[in-house]
Amino acid sequence: xxxxxxxxxxxxxxxxxxxxxxxxxxxxxxxxxxxxxxxxxxxxxxxxxxxxxxxxxxxxxxxxxxxxxxxxxxxxxxxxxxxxxxxxxxxxxxxxxxxxxxxxxxxxxxxxxxxxxxxxxxxxxxxxxxxxxxxxxxxxxxxxxxxxxxxxxxxxxxxxxxxxxxxxxxxxxxxxxxxxxxxxxxxxxxxxxxxxxxxxxxxxxxxxxxxxxxxxxxxxxxxxxxxxxxxxxxxxxxxxxxxxxxxxxxxxxxxxxxxxxxxxxxxxxxxxxxxxxx
Amino acid sequence: xxxxxxxxxxxxxxxxxxxxxxxxxxxxxxxxxxxxxxxxxxxxxxxxxxxxxxxxxxxxxxxxxxxxxxxxxxxxxxxxxxxxxxxxxxxxxxxxxxxxxxxxxxxxxxxxxxxxxxxxxxxxxxxxxxxxxxxxxxxxxxxxxxxxxxxxxxxxxxxxxxxxxxxxxxxxxxxxxxxxxxxxxxxxxxxxxxxxxxxxxxxxxxxxxxxxxxxxxxxxxxxxxxxxxxxxxxxxxxxxxxxxxxxxxxxxxxxxxxxxxxxxxxxxxxxxxxxxxxxxxxxxxxxxxxx
Numbered sequence: 001x002x003x004x005x006x007x008x009x010x011x012x013x014x015x016x017x018x019x020x021x022x023x024x025x026x027x028x029x030x031x032x033x034x035x036x037x038x039x040x041x042x043x044x045x046x047x048x049x050x051x052x053x054x055x056x057x058x059x060x061x062x063x064x065x066x067x068x069x070x071x072x073x074x075x076x077x078x079x080x081x082x083x084x085x086x087x088x089x090x091x092x093x094x095x096x097x098x099x100x101x102x103x104x105x106x107x108x109x110x111x112x113x114x115x116x117x118x119x120x121x122x123x124x125x126x127x128x129x130x131x132x133x134x135x136x137x138x139x140x141x142x143x144x145x146x147x148x149x150x151x152x153x154x155x156x157x158x159x160x161x162x163x164x165x166x167x168x169x170x171x172x173x174x175x176x177x178x179x180x181x182x183x184x185x186x187x188x189x190x191x192x193x194x195x196x197x198x199x200x201x202x203x204x205x206x207x208x209x210x211x212x213x214x215x216x217x218x219x220x221x222x223x224x225x226x227x228x229x230x231x232x233x234x235x236x237x238x239x240x241x242x243x244x245x246x247x248x249x250x251x252x253x254x255x256x257x258x259x260x261x262x263x264x265x266x267x268x269x270x271x272x273x274x275x276x277x278x
Numbered sequence: 279x280x281x282x283x284x285x286x287x288x289x290x291x292x293x294x295x296x297x298x299x300x301x302x303x304x305x306x307x308x309x310x311x312x313x314x315x316x317x318x319x320x321x322x323x324x325x326x327x328x329x330x331x332x333x334x335x336x337x338x339x340x341x342x343x344x345x346x347x348x349x350x351x352x353x354x355x356x357x358x359x360x361x362x363x364x365x366x367x368x369x370x371x372x373x374x375x376x377x378x379x380x381x382x383x384x385x386x387x388x389x390x391x392x393x394x395x396x397x398x399x400x401x402x403x404x405x406x407x408x409x410x411x412x413x414x415x416x417x418x419x420x421x422x423x424x425x426x427x428x429x430x431x432x433x434x435x436x437x438x439x440x441x442x443x444x445x446x447x448x449x450x451x452x453x454x455x456x457x458x459x460x461x462x463x464x465x466x467x468x469x470x471x472x473x474x475x476x477x478x479x480x481x482x483x484x485x486x487x488x489x490x491x492x493x494x495x496x497x498x499x500x501x502x503x504x505x506x507x508x509x510x511x512x513x514x515x516x517x518x519x520x521x522x523x524x525x526x527x528x529x530x531x532x533x534x535x536x537x538x539x540x541x542x543x544x545x546x547x548x549x550x551x552x553x554x555x556x557x558x559x560x561x562x563x564x565x566x567x568x569x
Contacts, residue, residue, distance in 0.1 A: 012376045019367065020385050023449060027388055029411060030400050046411050091293045098290030102283065112562065114294075117302045119502045119558050123530050124547045127540060128305035128312075131319065151301035154294055183286035212393030214509040215527075219535075229395040233513065236399075243403060250396040261391040265384050269457040272390070276495040277454055278461070 027254075034247035041243050056248035064242075070249065072224070073231035077253075080142060080227060081210045084149035089203050091150070092157025097187050099158065100165035101173060111162070118155035118274070122215045125152075130219050140222030148216050153206045156274055160205070163275030164198030165191065201267035204260045211257060228253050306551075309544040317541035319534070332545035341521060342546060345529035348436065352525060353504040356443045360500060363444070364451025365493070369485060372459040373477050379456055386449040394446070398513025401442040405429055405514075432522030435515050439523055443510060451496050458492035459485055491565065498561040502554055526550050 033041060035052040063069030099111055129148060130139070138144035168191055176186045192199065217227045226234070232249045235242055261268075269277055279287070316328045336342045371379040389397070404410045407427045417424035428434045462485065470484050508527040511517065517524035517532075524532075530550065534543035 008374060008376070012374060012378050015367075015370065016378050016382050020382055023386050023389050023445065026400055026404055026445065027392070029404065030396075033403070041409065044408065044414075046409075046414055091297065094290045095294035098287050102279065102287045104279070104287065114298065115562075116555075116558070117298055119554060120302065120306070121506045121527065121547060121550055121554060122508070123506075123527050123543075124309055124551055125301065125305045127530075127534055127543060127547065128308035129301070130534075131540065132305075132308070134319075147297075148301055151297045154297055158294060183283065183290075187290075208391055212395065212509075214393075214395050214512075218512075229393055229509070232395055232399060243409065246399055247403070250399060253393050253396055254391070257391045257393070258388060261387055262384055265387070268383070268387055269454050272450055273454055273492075273495050273499065277458060277492045 030247050030250050033243060034251045036244055036247075038244060056244040057252070059242075059245050060248055060252065064245075068223075068231075068235075070228070070231050070235075070252075073226045073228050074252065076142070076225055077211065077228040080146055080149060081207055084146045085153060085203060085206045085210060087146075088150045088153035088157050088206060089199070092154050093161045093192065093199065093202075094187065095154075096158045096161035097165055097191065100162050101170070111158075114155050114158050115274070117151075118159075122152075126216050126219050129216075133220060139220055140225050142225060145216065145220055145225065145227075148220070149210050149213065152213070152216075153210060156209065157202055157206055159274040159276075160202040160271065161195070161198065163270070163278070164195045164202070168194050198267075201264055201271060204264055205267075205271040208257050208260055211253070309548055312541050313544035313548055315541050317539075317544075319538045319540045321538050328541070332542045333549065336542060336546050336549065341524070342529055344521065345524045345526050348523060349505060349507075349526040352436065352440060352443075352507065353501060356440045356447075357497070357500045357504050359440070359444050360448045360451050361493075361497070364448045365455050367452050368455035368459060369481055371456060372485070373480065383453055383456075387453060388449075389446050390450045392446070394509040395513055397442060397446050398510045401438070401445075402429070402514050405438050429515055430519050432519060435519060435523050439511055439514055442514060443504070443507070446510070447500060451500065454492055454496050455489060458489040462488050494561060494565050498558065498565065501561070502558055505550070505554055505557070 032048070034056055035054070036047070036050055037053050037055065040047050040050040060070040095114075099107065125148070129144075133139040133141075133144050172190055172194065173186050176190050181189070212229065213227070214229045214233075217230050218233070221227060221230055228249070232246060232253070235246055235249065264271060313332055314327060314329060315325055316323060316332075317325050368379075392400075404412050405428045407413055407425060412428070413422075413424055413426065416422050426434075428438050466484060466488075467480070470480055475483070506527060507525055508531070511523060511525050511528055515523045517528045521529075526546070527550070530543050530546045533546060534540050
């Protein structure tokens, strides 16, 4: 091995190790903590070797004297996020298809108007909705939160799906038109299947974003409709900070997201930039 | 456009815009309307037109001024550091020509996939004086004494929030920038190297001009999301100690749910929106012009 190649090898290894340690060590600490007994957490010197336990996870599913059980919050999160994402995918893809295939007056302005919704501060949306929901009895209901989640997912879905549709040749649509198919049939039967990878990627990204949503849920949910982030925050207000249980909550909440993230590596850049960078 | 196509176009856009109208435009107009009234929620106070006094009282309120100041500091320092480290690492990996980044990308992407609340708790734990590893290892290597509570003094609390935010979002900038550099055609890079371009020139003349668009997109997303930051600060410091890390969103939240003065909180939220619209429009203008 030549000297320069050797130096390069050392340099690359060093930088990679530093980066991985910097970004992943905190997560590893959390996962480790989730499997620690109380006595192993409350030590002045961090303990790296200990007897692992799953008690913290059991506590979340059955509850303890100081902490309500978290099963309901996990169910709520799964239900709210899945429902809203599925609906947003359908409505958003349809609109994205319209934006992608038809030229009309003000199209560009309209699509940037959609983008602007993504950048609206959440607090501007949620305070008026809090007042409205309070007066019509939607506060603390699944429906109220799901509707808001659909709306906040839409700009992302529209921009992502438009960028995927734009890559599909229009010849597919034109050929199908000549065969006498309606636009809706073309969208469902011809274009959407071609864009299925993009559709799946968009769905999963949307899922991740909504899964971690905090502000809307904080203001609009009641204990019966708490989502996971809210349940995590509220497990802090007891007499003692339940580090082990909080860490276990964290681990449960990152499991689906990390599995999705690994599956999404190919679309990562696209998803994080609303389809603007490929 | 034939009639049937026009009809389909209408029905394809209608559901999405119905949502945006009702959950985007309606709350916005609602906020505008009640931001000029003495609107308290659930309290027995006359709800009357007060012109611009909510705005005026917010602007002269030291707490609100300070929250804006903290927000700006947070946005500038945090996003600045993320850009510096993220773009720096991406360029480094490209210039030393290694495929290593592809293999570690999945590990780097984990922080930005985590729910922000979990990230907040994680760092709250790591910064804990008695149990956290940050204090333990900093004192172990003699950088600072063990018993310093980083979240209890204004400067270190803000620094801790920024540190957690940088941890969370630097991978985003790194990954996008790296992808943008990789999309530069190989022959362009090769030609420059054959012409004897040094790394410095390669970066300045070839790489940076070609990743401008990607950088602007990233900047747009990061700056605006940083201005709206709520969850991380809520969990990590709750705006404390005192009100020293009270970012704008938290201040607005407190006006609404501690004072129940929704009229004033609308005024504050709309001023924050105005700043975002201004910043966003500058960046979008640059983007649409193609820089």
